[in-house]
Amino acid sequence: xxxxxxxxxxxxxxxxxxxTILDRLSVRVDAGEVVAVTGPSGSGKSxxxxxxxxxxxxxxxxxTMAGVDTTELSxxxxxxxxxxxxxIVFQSSNLFPSLTALQQVQLVAHISGRLNSAxxxxxxxxxxxxxxxxxxxxxxxxxxxxxxxxxxxARALMNEPDVLLADEPTASLDPERGxxxxxxxxxxxxxxxxxxxxxxxxxxxxxxxxxxxxxRSGRAEESTPSxxx
Amino acid sequence: xxxxxxxxNVFLALRDLRVAxxxxxxxxxxxxxxxxxxxxxxxxxxxxxxxxxxxLRGLPLTHLALQPxxxxxxxxxxxxxxxxxxxxxxxxxxASPIGVSFFNAKRANGETIDLALFGIDRGSFLAPRPxxxxxxxxxxxxxxxxxxxxxxxxxxxxxxxxGVDRTLPVLGFTYGGSYGHVDIAFSSLSTxxxxxxxxxxxxxxxxxAIRATDESTFAATDVAAETTVExxxxxxxxSPGFAAETAxxxxxxxxxxxxxxxxxGAFFTVWTVQRTRxxxxxxxxxxxxxxxxxxxxxxLAIVLVAATIVGAAVAVGLGSLIGGGVPFSLSxxxxxxxxxxxxxxxxxxxxVAIRRITKVDPIIALSSEH
Numbered sequence: 325x326x327x328x329x330x331x332x333x334x335x336x337x338x339x340x341x342x343x344t345i346l347d348r349l350s351v352r353v354d355a356g357e358v359v360a361v362t363g364p365s366g367s368g369k370s371x372x373x374x375x376x377x378x379x380x381x382x383x384x385x386x387x388t389m390a391g392v393d394t395t396e397l398s399x400x401x402x403x404x405x406x407x408x409x410x411x412i413v414f415q416s417s418n419l420f421p422s423l424t425a426l427q428q429v430q431l432v433a434h435i436s437g438r439l440n441s442a443x444x445x446x447x448x449x450x451x452x453x454x455x456x457x458x459x460x461x462x463x464x465x466x467x468x469x470x471x472x473x474x475x476x477x478a479r480a481l482m483n484e485p486d487v488l489l490a491d492e493p494t495a496s497l498d499p500e501r502g503x504x505x506x507x508x509x510x511x512x513x514x515x516x517x518x519x520x521x522x523x524x525x526x527x528x529x530x531x532x533x534x535x536x537x538x539x540r541s542g543r544a545e546e547s548t549p550s551x552x553x
Numbered sequence: 554x555x556x557x558x559x560x561x562n563v564f565l566a567l568r569d570l571r572v573a574x575x576x577x578x579x580x581x582x583x584x585x586x587x588x589x590x591x592x593x594x595x596x597x598x599x600x601x602x603x604x605x606x607x608x609l610r611g612l613p614l615t616h617l618a619l620q621p622x623x624x625x626x627x628x629x630x631x632x633x634x635x636x637x638x639x640x641x642x643x644x645x646x647x648a649s650p651i652g653v654s655f656f657n658a659k660r661a662n663g664e665t666i667d668l669a670l671f672g673i674d675r676g677s678f679l680a681p682r683p684x685x686x687x688x689x690x691x692x693x694x695x696x697x698x699x700x701x702x703x704x705x706x707x708x709x710x711x712x713x714x715x716g717v718d719r720t721l722p723v724l725g726f727t728y729g730g731s732y733g734h735v736d737i738a739f740s741s742l743s744t745x746x747x748x749x750x751x752x753x754x755x756x757x758x759x760x761x762a763i764r765a766t767d768e769s770t771f772a773a774t775d776v777a778a779e780t781t782v783e784x785x786x787x788x789x790x791x792s793p794g795f796a797a798e799t800a801x802x803x804x805x806x807x808x809x810x811x812x813x814x815x816x817x818g819a820f821f822t823v824w825t826v827q828r829t830r831x832x833x834x835x836x837x838x839x840x841x842x843x844x845x846x847x848x849x850x851x852x853l854a855i856v857l858v859a860a861t862i863v864g865a866a867v868a869v870g871l872g873s874l875i876g877g878g879v880p881f882s883l884s885x886x887x888x889x890x891x892x893x894x895x896x897x898x899x900x901x902x903x904x905v906a907i908r909r910i911t912k913v914d915p916i917i918a919l920s921s922e923h
Binding site: 377379400407463491 | 568569572573830831834837838839840841842844914915916918919
């Protein structure tokens with residue numbers, strides 16, 4: 325088991341009321357599984373991703389990441405665990421404007437203090453596997469939207485994560501490119517045995533998912549095997 | 554190249570500098586101008602100090618004993634042999650009377666010059682060079698500082714002391730220096746006494762120059778001699794205008810440093826606000842606060858150090874072009890000092906931005922960019 329969210333509740337103040345964003349939600353994603361999280365706006369998809377990415381602590385419930393119970397971890401320990409165990413693909417690629425494609429991926433190794441020639445070879449291999457072997461020295465401004473998102477996927481896989489999280493990875497792409505990106509991500513996740521959680525509103529690109537989790541008002545409404553997605 | 558840079562602490566910052574070089578060049582220009590101003594001011598301050606006290610600083614004395622209440626000023630201090638005697642008896646202390654007064658002197662061509670005249674006893678340890686000592690032991694005359702030589706005065710020229718109408722020959726030249734912004738001249742103490750008091754000197758002089766390494770006997774001797782002893786450095790305060798000039802210069806320098814800190818702080822804060830999302834993303838990728846701070850501070854340090862060095866170097870270049878009319882003096886210690894202070898103050902100015910960096914929540918990386 326790579327990611328276990330158990331009985332997670334998150335509330336936020338809403339004027340004089342309290343709004344429940346995640347309501348005793350439990351999600352388990354095993355290595356090699358690709359879980360697609362769908363749901364209407366405000367259903368708690370992004371919050372679920374923030375909690376799973378150790379970017380936000382739940383009000384109650386426990387998160388177990390790569391076998392580590394995170395409840396008692398300090399902020400610094402959570403950051404280290406995220407660095408070593410989590411890869412995140414962002415909605416609009418979120419690349420650094422001053423870094424080339426290769427440097428975007430190398431940065432992850434640099435943050436871990438492990439940037440060496442082996443890491444550089446791995447970064448090149450990852451960019452090659454997402455079809456950007458010829459674009460290593462290009463800046464984000466010299467890449468198309470789909471290419472930027474591919475760099476984002478390579479970056480998310482650089483630290484050999486146990487858990488891969490994707491936040492609406494096709495939102496800024498046209499349907500054809502969106503389909504390619506989704507396919508690439510699920511293929512990479514399955515090939516590398518990574519527990520993957522993809523938040524998406526795009527029901528057309530769920531073919532590669534092994535499970536689908538539909539959220540409504542912070543609760544998991546259904547969980548469907550991929551064959552029926 | 555990538556790997557070389559990769560090993561450094563500022564992976565992202567270096568590349569940001571390269572890509573946003575126009576923005577950083579503008580800030581660097583402002584910092585360089587502040588460094589230029591600070592260094593120029595440092596040169597002017599050092600020049601002014603030199604102009605005020607270099608003559609006194611150059612004398613081989615460690616302390617001065619003056620009349621109590623004279624506030625380090627030679628013109629307010631008058632002592633006699635009665636005051637000198639207790640100091641002369643102390644073992645390990647060289648004590649010598651010194652007279653200091655300002656005079657105008659007229660050259661043969663009618664031109665008038667200012668003199669800060671130091672009257673020194675025959676055989677005194679104060680005579681800066683043996684040849685000056687020898688000159689002062691012969692016929693009454695003046696040994697001038699080297700600046701007068703540069704002004705065209707020669708050995709044998711006659712100078713008439715205005716007001717006293719006493720004409721004295723130029724006997725030689727010795728080390729350069731000035732006191733109270735007036736170039737110094739040496740005469741024998743008896744000549745000085747004659748110029749100041751005429752034939753009514755009664756052995757009076759301005760102060761007692763002391764050379765000693767041990768101050769343990771000073772308090773008792775001070776009481777016996779009815780004098781106030783102080784270090785040579787403390788006596789600088791008595792140089793006309795010295796305290797006011799240094800205070801003004803220090804104030805201007807202080808203002809410049811505060812302005813510099815504000816400029817650097819403001820830029821870095823704005824830059825940090827603009828980079829908030831990028832900082833959040835770095836943290837979301839697993840970067841610790843210390844990693845992000847190292848990156849940001851490394852970037853600031855590169856800009857700050859490079860701009861400050863360029864500014865200081867330009868100031869040194871401009872300083873060398875300044876003519877002798879302006880008291881300007883640059884040596885490596887004050888340049889290095891003001892440069893280092895500027896860098897430290899600039900880094901200190903970024904403290905607000907640093908606090909901001911540590912507060913950036915990585916969760917903002919998940920929000921939509923547009």
